[in-house]
Each structure stands twice: as C-alpha cells, then as structure tokens.
Amino acid sequence: MKPDAALDYEVIVIGAGVAGIYMIKRLTDLGIRATVLEGEADIGGTWYKNRYPGARFDSESYTYGYSFSKSLLDGWDWKEHFSPQPHTLEYLNYVVDTFGLRAHMQFGTRVERAHFDDAGSFWRLSLGDGRVLVARFVVMAVGLLSTPTLPRIPGREDFKGQAFHTFHWPQEPVALAGKRVAVIGTGATAIQLIPEVAKQAARLTVYQRRPNWAAPLNNRPIPPSEMTEIRARYDEIFAQCERSPYGFVHEPDRRGFYEVPREERIKLWDRLYDEPGFAIWLANFREIFSDEAANAELSEYIAMRIRQRVKNPELAEKLIPRDHGFGVQRVPMESGYFEAYNRDNVDLVDISETPIDRITERGIRTVEHRIDGTEVWHEREFDIIVYATGFDAITGAFDHIDIRGTDGEALREKWRDGPTTFLGMMIHGYPNLLMPNGPQSGSASTNYPRGIEVGVDWCTRLLEHMHARGLERAEATEAAEAHWSTHVADMYQKLLMRKAKSWFTGYNSNVDGHEAGRIRYFVYNGGMPKYRSVIAEVAANGYEGIMFTGVQNHAEA
Numbered sequence: 376m377k378p379d380a381a382l383d384y385e386v387i388v389i390g391a392g393v394a395g396i397y398m399i400k401r402l403t404d405l406g407i408r409a410t411v412l413e414g415e416a417d418i419g420g421t422w423y424k425n426r427y428p429g430a431r432f433d434s435e436s437y438t439y440g441y442s443f444s445k446s447l448l449d450g451w452d453w454k455e456h457f458s459p460q461p462h463t464l465e466y467l468n469y470v471v472d473t474f475g476l477r478a479h480m481q482f483g484t485r486v487e488r489a490h491f492d493d494a495g496s497f498w499r500l501s502l503g504d505g506r507v508l509v510a511r512f513v514v515m516a517v518g519l520l521s522t523p524t525l526p527r528i529p530g531r532e533d534f535k536g537q538a539f540h541t542f543h544w545p546q547e548p549v550a551l552a553g554k555r556v557a558v559i560g561t562g563a564t565a566i567q568l569i570p571e572v573a574k575q576a577a578r579l580t581v582y583q584r585r586p587n588w589a590a591p592l593n594n595r596p597i598p599p600s601e602m603t604e605i606r607a608r609y610d611e612i613f614a615q616c617e618r619s620p621y622g623f624v625h626e627p628d629r630r631g632f633y634e635v636p637r638e639e640r641i642k643l644w645d646r647l648y649d650e651p652g653f654a655i656w657l658a659n660f661r662e663i664f665s666d667e668a669a670n671a672e673l674s675e676y677i678a679m680r681i682r683q684r685v686k687n688p689e690l691a692e693k694l695i696p697r698d699h700g701f702g703v704q705r706v707p708m709e710s711g712y713f714e715a716y717n718r719d720n721v722d723l724v725d726i727s728e729t730p731i732d733r734i735t736e737r738g739i740r741t742v743e744h745r746i747d748g749t750e751v752w753h754e755r756e757f758d759i760i761v762y763a764t765g766f767d768a769i770t771g772a773f774d775h776i777d778i779r780g781t782d783g784e785a786l787r788e789k790w791r792d793g794p795t796t797f798l799g800m801m802i803h804g805y806p807n808l809l810m811p812n813g814p815q816s817g818s819a820s821t822n823y824p825r826g827i828e829v830g831v832d833w834c835t836r837l838l839e840h841m842h843a844r845g846l847e848r849a850e851a852t853e854a855a856e857a858h859w860s861t862h863v864a865d866m867y868q869k870l871l872m873r874k875a876k877s878w879f880t881g882y883n884s885n886v887d888g889h890e891a892g893r894i895r896y897f898v899y900n901g902g903m904p905k906y907r908s909v910i911a912e913v914a915a916n917g918y919e920g921i922m923f924t925g926v927q928n929h930a931e932a
C-alpha cells in the first residue's frame with residue numbers, strides 16, 4: 376500500500392461541472408487533500424460548453440441551484456423561471472467564487488489514462504500535458520451528456536462555411552443575420568435553438584430524421600418581489616423536490632388514469648399544457664409511462680395541440696412523432712418551436728423521406744428515391760451548418776478515458792454492452808473509483824443538481840467512514856454489482872421507454888454498438904425517494920456490498 380504522504384492527492388475529481396463543484400466543496404470542507412482536473416478553460420461543464428442561442432434550463436431555476444448553503448441561496452437572484460445559459464454559468468461562478476473553490480481546480484487539464492495500482496491501492500492518472508498524478512481515490516464527475524457526436528455523413532470536411540456541433544457553439548457571437556443556416560437534428564437542443572435562429576437568420580432549414588414530442592416551457596421573468604417570495608419558500612421547494620420521483624416541483628397525479636373520466640383528463644391536460652416546465656410530462660398520470668392505451672390518448676391530445684399551432688397541416692403532420700408516444704423519451708421543452716415553422720424563412724426537410732446523401736463544399740445534398748427507381752438529388756446551399764445531433768450519452772465521457780481496474784481490464788471493455796454498477800456510484804474491479812452521478816445512479820434520471828447533491832453526500836460520507844476506520848480501499852463486490860444492475864434492468868421492463876430510440880436506452884446512430892434494439896440500462900427508474908432510501912440503507916448496514924481493505928495489513932474489514 377502506497378503511504379498517503381507519497382500521493383499527490385488523496386482525492387482527484389475529474390470535471391468542474393455541477394457535480395465536480397459540489398464534490399470539491401465537500402472535500403475541502405473536510406480538509407481532504409483534493410483537486411479538480413478540468414479539460415476546459417474554466418468551470419461550468421455543460422453550462423460552460425452549451426452556448427447555443429436558446430440554451431436554458433428545462434428545470435425551474437430555483438430547483439436547480441445548490442440547496443446545501445442558506446447563504447448561497449440568500450445571495451443569488453434568479454432572473455427567469457428557466458434560466459438561460461449565460462446566467463446559469465454566472466451562477467456557477469458565483470458558487471465557486473463564494474467558496475474560493477477555484478484554488479482547488481486545474482483547468483486545461485485533460486485526463487487521458489486512469490490506471491489502478493493494485494499493489495499500492497492508488498490511481499495513477501496520466502494527463503494531456505504529460506504529467507502523472509497519483510491519488511487514493513478518483514471521483515468521476517465527467518457529465519452524462521458531455522461527449523457530443525457527429526453524424527457519419529460523407530463530406531463533412533468538404534464544407535467551406537462555418538460548421539459546429541451545438542456543444543461547441545463558439546464563445547464569440549456567431550453572426551446569424553442574413554445567413555443561410557442548416558440545423559441537423561430535432562432533439563431537445565435543436566428545439567431550443569431553432570426558434571432563436573429563425574428570428575435572426577435569412578433562411579433556416581431544419582433536417583429532421585424523426586420528430587420529437589415537445590411541449591411549451593412557459594418561461595417568464597422573475598421580478599424581485601417574486602424572488603423574495605421564492606427565497607422564503609426554499610425549504611418547502613426543496614422538500615417538494617425530495618418527495619417527487621425525479622427531483623422536480625412536479626409530482627405525478629396519483630389518481631388512476633382510468634378512474635378519471637375522459638373529459639376530466641382533457642381538462643387536466645389543458646391546464647398542464649399551459650403550466651411551466653415539465654408539468655405536462657411529470658405531473659401527469661403515472662400510466663402514461665407504462666400503459667400503451669393511456670399513452671396513446673395523451674399523445675393524440677398533444678398532436679392536436681401541435682396541429683393547432685402549425686398553420687400548414689401537412690407540415691404539422693411531419694412534426695408529429697409516429698414511432699413513439701409522448702414522454703417515453705426525454706420531452707424537449709420549447710418556446711415557440713412549432714410557431715417557428717409558420718415563418719416564411721423556415722423550411723423542414725424530412726430526411727426520413729429524402730435522406731442526406733452528403734455534405735458538399737457549399738451545403739447539404741439530399742437524395743429522393745423515386746418509385747420508378749430513379750434518384751433525384753437536391754443540394755441546398757448554406758453559410759452555417761449546425762449539428763444538433765446529440766451525445767454519446769452516459770458512458771461516452773468514461774469511454775474517452777483509458778480507465779483500467781485491478782486486473783488491467785479497460786472499463787470501456789467491461790461496459791461494451793452497457794454499464795454495470797453498484798448503486799450507479801461504484802464499479803466492481805475498480806476500487807476507490809466513485810461516481811456521484813454515474814450510469815444507473817439516481818441522478819442520471821433526475822433534475823441533475825438534486826440527484827448530484829445526494830450522490831456527492833453519499834460518496835463523501837463513504838470517505839469519512841473509511842477515514843474514521845483507517846480503511847484505504849473500497850470496492851463493490853461482484854454480487855452487489857450484479858444485483859443492482861439486474862434491478863436497474865428489471866425496472867425498464869415495465870416502461871414504454873424501453874422501446875424508444877433515445878439516449879435513455881443507449882441509442883445513438885452515430886456510435887458503433889449503440890444501434891436501436893441493443894438496449895443499455897443507463898438510468899435508474901425507481902425515482903429519487905426510493906434511490907435515497909436504498910443508498911441510505913446500504914450505508915446504515917455498514918456499506919453492505921462493499922469490500923473494504925485496511926491500511927496496515929490489507930485485511931478485509
């Protein structure tokens with residue numbers, strides 16, 4: 376066992392986003408020698424990177440802030456119910472500066488390899504700048520949607536205009552006025568972006584492979600008087616988030632779908648559709664997630680609302696999903712998305728009918744396969760192409776680091792067919808590797824900060840437990856990991872989500888092995904209250920499922 380004094384740090388945290396910031400706060404409060412390694416030039420993670428116009432919370436702002444410090448809550452005013460990216464990044468800077476956390480962070484520092492030294496019980500991290508750091512523990516705070524993916528369309532490099540993924544939207548303002556812009560993709564990101572680009576660009580062409588259900592965000596400003604009222608209710612708001620399955624202020628309607636007469640169901644949906652945030656998704660009947668007929672009825676209702684909003688009936692039909700029901704994929708929230716298609720400067724190209732054949736020097740070429748067997752090409756010219764094509768979700772950021780455990784096996788090999796974990800926070804064969812918001816954890820399917828605080832607190836308490844007992848090594852047992860991963864997989868069986876082509880099930884057509892039909896059990900679907908009680912019980916039972924080793928004799932404790 377390598378002595379502590381020979382380590383560079385006791386704990387290295389990878390990532391300075393929402394999870395990494397809170398993790399380093401807890402560690403430094405305990406006087407633990409720790410650092411955060413961040414590949415980007417500054418803090419913020421997802422909120423540092425996603426600078427595309429329209430990027431904002433889909434969570435109510437006042438449920439997204441950290442809840443652990445009253446003075447932090449007292450010192451910050453949210454300006455909108457759903458905060459836009461620049462203000463959110465300002466918030467995270469406010470947190471970091473308030474607690475002087477930047478002093479414990481190293482920027483522009485990308486971790487390339489993390490190898491566990493079995494004999495010495497420590498992690499050796501090789502960095503992009505050539506340094507090697509050793510630490511007893513590594514905390515993965517690498518983000519769940521932080522590895523963008525580009526479509527495998529020939530000719531991408533040929534395009535002579537500006538082209539970027541939404542995740543890499545340039546920091547300096549992009550001049551959209553007078554430009555011909557293409558957006559490829561219609562996920563949550565594109566659905567925020569499209570109305571904003573439509574307002575500025577000369578021409579916007581959206582390339583849609585599959586439409587996505589979306590519903591109004593109903594954002595509005597928070598005047599100072601309302602912020603005072605929100606501040607007075609913080610305890611109540613966070614208690615409500617704790618009670619609700621996914622960490623939001625929205626709680627499901629617990630009446631049985633079929634016990635409520637149809638007219639009343641419609642009345643409820645009329646109300647929820649006009650409410651802010653995820654109400655229409657998460658304050659709905661629980662059956663919409665598991666019962667085909669209930670889901671179909673809600674989907675038909677949402678389709679009707681889309682038809683009301685899109686003037687061209689043919690176009691409206693193209694914007695209505697047919698291959699999945701409302702809410703079985705993550706519902707994008709929108710601010711004038713459907714109305715954007717009523718503008719004269721916006722076109723939709725349905726690439727399920729006329730696929731993209733290639734990117735050219737000047738734009739995008741689609742091909743139409745006619746019934747008579749002939750093919751017709753159509754090239755549209757652009758100044759800017761935006762790829763809103765999503766992420767190698769949940770495990771992508773892990774796969775980008777060469778992580779090797781006790782027997783030298785690469786984590787990306789172990790997880791080739793999908794992740795297996797203990798509580799989403801530990802991995803058998805990878806001792807002292809902690810994931811406060813890892814795959815299969817409660818936070819992966821929750822209002823992130825609400826889940827992240829739970830995960831970070833649990834990991835911190837585990838470290839305290841070990842410290843108090845002179846334990847230097849913790850590893851999930853094979854049995855505990857198998858049990859948890861089976862439990863996570865079992866929960867998918869009840870949900871319509873399992874059939875959806877979405878990142879919740881590991882689908883990404885741009886990543887090998889992530890094709891539809893090869894389901895990956897990425898998220899814990901039992902809800903945060905249950906997750907919290909399970910992980911608390913594990914801790915109360917002396918961390919059942921975790922094998923500890925002590926300092927002096929390597930004996931199992």
Ligand code: NAP
Nearest residue numbers: 431432433526560561562563564565584585705763764765
């Ligand atoms: P996404 O939901 O995975 O959507 C990607 C889009 O790109 C889909 O429309 C997809 O079409 C399309 N696409 C991918 N590859 C393509 C290809 N080769 N050719 C043509 N089209 C292609 O990604 P996202 O919109 O970035 O959102 C990901 C997640 O980020 C969201 O679900 C959400 O959790 C999070 N997010 C959160 C917020 C927020 O909280 N405010 C905002 C934005 C995003 P198919 O559907 O056919 O695959």
